[in-house]
Amino acid sequence: MSRKKGSLDLKQEVMDSGACANCGLCAGLCPYIKAAGERVALVHPCGLEEGNCYRLCPRTSTDWEQMDKRVFGRERVDHVLGNHREIVFARSLQMDAAEKGQYGGVVSALAAFLLEQGRVSGAVLAGGPAGEAPRAVVATNRDEVLACAGSRYSASPTLSAVHRAVKEGINSLAVVGRPCQVLALRKMQGLEDGPGYPPAVDKVEFVIGLFCFWSLETGIYDLLNRKAGGQRILKVDIPQDFLTITTASGSANIPVDEVRPLIRPACRLCFDPTSEFADVSVGSTEYDPRWNTLIVRSAKGKEIVDAARARGIIETRAYPEERLPLLYQAVRNKKLRVLQALESGQGAGYLQLTGQYREALQRERGMNQ
Template sequence: MQKCVSVHNSAERLVSDVIKPGLCSGCGACIGYCPYIKSFGERVGVVHDCKKSEGTCYRVCPRAATSFTNLRKIPFGDVETDPVFGSFKEINYARACDEDIRSRGQYGGVVTALSIYALQTGVIDSALMTGGSFTGARPFIASSAGEILACTGSKYTAAPNLSVFQDAVKEGFNNIGVVGRPCQCTAARKMQQVAEIKGERISLIIGLFCMGSFSPEFYKFIKEKGLDEYEKMDIPGDVNFKKDNKETSLPYDEVREYIRNSCSICFDPLSELADLSVGSTEYDYGWNTLIIRSEKGSNLAKEAAANGIIEIKEYPAPRLPLLRKAVFNKKKRVLERPDATYLEISGQEREYFLANGGGA
């Protein structure tokens, strides 16, 4: 197990435990506090050793020692957790009511609709999002409805959204929303605990489902294949590319090698530590799956539904076991890996997955 207390300093540990073994998820959480850690596109590098033993960089890294048991207590308290889905109040289908948001969104546009609503009701005053396109993702601080709308759509690479958190603090934002992949939600919960970086200013976390993101080499592959002329990419099974009425697709096996190594040790495909988690339905692509987790997330989603911002309907009961099985299998695969040493979960939880059947 990796431990937070060691004779080595933080930057050294970040390099030896995370960056060198290829386990950096590109979340961006370690960027912006000191001049010695830089992001180069979607890669992170330590350019100088700072000699600090309790540096923020290692403390907030989602691939440094991570106790889900402890982190869950921040948003959910001491409640019992579903080992597969995490803590939740409800799992539903949902979509944005606004047709324009739906047509621009990846699926039902729930992330965009809820982020705009959170901004307009003062729950957040800005959101760390991903701008650009699937051929060039960029971290972005969105502070208007138009800017949030401009960030719609999934970019399947690892945009380091959290790298601009310190910029948002410097710009004077006090209630910062985070939209991110599961690793970014884990990092954001860790950041909330660090007063020196004003982590308490993170006020809402909307997490995406994520079974993996692509390494920067994926951009080169897309270009070589001439796929950069398309506007939207999706992975409903095969990898689909669309522009207006033009469509093409590739078998997933052709892109599998570009999945970041870090994703193979990710225990959290559903962004368990978020206030709200949003994914596809893998069934009806005009809708999202919406997992309502925390009290804060619940208030926002319920209010948004009551005010005609999102539409919520019941999750089809026969489909829930399929989601449960996919997540169970992913978690089990991770626990079986000898290099998933960052993960600290209880023996009971580990046993649930590793014992035959596991009850999923």
């Protein structure tokens, strides 16, 4: 059996190697790992050989199939999109969420719904002005959720706020996160009780995962603000081949190729663009800006979505037949690219996949194309 690992291993294998996804969950877990701006660092050696910081990191060894069993109680059938009960188009029926939110405003609507229903007492989100690096926000009411509406395109370590919120007495949390963050939360929930057992383990009630094919370095904000010519940026979007910024006086397009050099290298090794272990996953449709793609994954996810639909919080419609293969294609291509990169020795080898899984991913290739 291999040696038990801790913060110094985390620093060496993940932080210093550039593999860190900046989820932020290790920051605030203990007083030795901190987050600021878009960086996470071990600020002082804790002196302990092993630690949960290493175990819950989404970029340390992760048995993907084991995660399926633990989170959903079953193996996956769909090796591209993971476990799911529904794949639909969805949008908020509440004007404020729909207007402020990205596309259909489903994330804001569901987070606010969970708070209003008392299912959770706080929601961890990325917030702050659109033209700046986002900061972690613990929203406790609808207005605070809506203040965070809109997509962020850099990898803010917002999960550090999970520990902060629990320390401040919030005992039931919804978390909105990128796929790496969802994985970190699920790994945390799988920790065995013992020294350093995080109090947050049983406080995360609902996880809303985002689609994320890559995120950008913080240098993006200099670029955006330069392009905005000093005006306040109201919204950022990446509809197709352009990154669009909206200011009071209009909008400007930046070709994606200009942005591409700012993609975080760690994101190129991410195997999960759709938050496979979330209760529900939400992304764009790349088709109709008034709607989101919604993947309902867990039983709890289904329950909440059903309730939200029943109460007129959101509405859903069938995923257009002709669009589905495009979604599969995009996700599969990303996964195959990452597998190839990982096999060529890049990254710390966090992904533990069986040969069968790999074969299935290849096999299903033809099926949905």
